Amino acid sequence: MSLPVPPKYWSQRRQLFFKPANGYGSKATYRGDKLTKRVxxxxxxxxxxxxxxxxxxxxxxxxxxxxxxxxxxxVRAYVYRGEVQLFAARLYQGQTTNFRTQGGGFAPVYITNT
Known part of the structure; x- marks a missing residue:
């Protein structure tokens, strides 16, 4: 995010999800409704x-x-150099995907032309 950030964004944070611009997975990601002032x-x-x-x-x-x-x-689109490489569905419990949930994990997505 670029500074200065208008104060209205703090009040709108509950409808937002924040991700590091150069991150991957769920590392350092935050749901706006869970944020503290420090974060x-x-x-x-x-x-x-x-x-x-x-x-x-x-x-x-x-x-x-x-x-x-x-x-x-x-459903997630995995992109490399601006081109979609594949789609995958993720099944999970809790706030973020994990692979410990019984029945959870990745599921195939089949693209059909109708």
């Missing part, structure tokens, strides 16, 4: 991108064909 100051003095928060959809997934669980779902 807010860190973001303002670093190279961050602010995005509108887009809550994930949810799906009921069968695990081992028996138990079902509610998992969040998002």
């Amino acid at each position: 807010w100051d860190d973001i303002l003095n670093a190279d961050y991108v602010a995005q509108t928060l887009a809550p994930p959809s949810e799906r009921v997934v069968a695990v081992d064909g028996i138990q079902t669980c509610d998992l969040k779902l998002d």
Whole structure:
């Protein structure tokens, strides 16, 4: 984010998600509704991108064909040099994706021409 930042952005932070401009994964990412003033100051003095928060959809997934669980779902486009390389769906619980959730992880995305 570039300085000076209008004070209105602090009041709008709850609708935003902050990511380091040169980061990857979920390292040093913050949901605006979870920010403290100290972290807010860190973001303002670093190279961050602010995005509108887009809550994930949810799906009921069968695990081992028996138990079902509610998992969040998002679809990601992986880009290299400005070109989309692949799409992947991520299934998870909690605030960010992890690979420890039973039934969670990556899922294939198939593109069809209709």
